[in-house]
Amino acid sequence: MATPNPQQPPNPEVSREADYERFKNYAAITFLVASPVLIALPPRKFDHLTVLLASAFAVSANHITRERTGRSIVERIEARISRPPSIMRELPSERAEEIQARLRAARDAQIREAEAESKAKASSVSDELERLKARQMQEKGVAQRVWMGGEEExxxxxxxxxxxxxxxxxxxxxxxxxxxxxxxxxxxxxxxxxxxx
Known part of the structure; x- marks a missing residue:
């Protein structure tokens, strides 16, 4: 007769960790739903309890987001802050930046030529000069235009x-x-x- 393998009792540490994780998830879901409800109930005032409930909501949302997606809200915000925003970067690639630099240099050369000619011909060239300067201003980056507010050098x-x-x-x-x-x-x-x- 073969002796059956005795079943090993489950490791109590593993079951405790699983129970703890399940408790954290249920508590996070509970605070995620209950905190806004408790904040909205009368008396509506901004005191230490409101701050505590808002903090519980934020921590719960962060925990649930990390459990579901692998990245917490705080990690997502840090990633966004660490990379430069797209508005600060005018062009998508280095090749495009090189082409844009060449175009700017050609336009600056045209402006210098037009300024030299404008001393000789006052009215006709000044219109073209103004158009070139307006085009140059239009092609400046959005961030630079907002920062300078339309001011010239x-x-x-x-x-x-x-x-x-x-x-x-x-x-x-x-x-x-x-x-x-x-x-x-x-x-x-x-x-x-x-x-x-």
Missing amino acids: GWMEKRLRKEKEALEEGKGYGDLIYEHVWEVWNWGKKVEEDEDE
């Missing part, structure tokens, strides 16, 4: 010169701020233009 020197002239005329910084706010509020009209009308 040398804007700081122009502003300092205007400030110095205004101070020499006897105006104060309050007057300068008032004029600047007035221009912004009235879409570019100067204070003197509005008083004349």
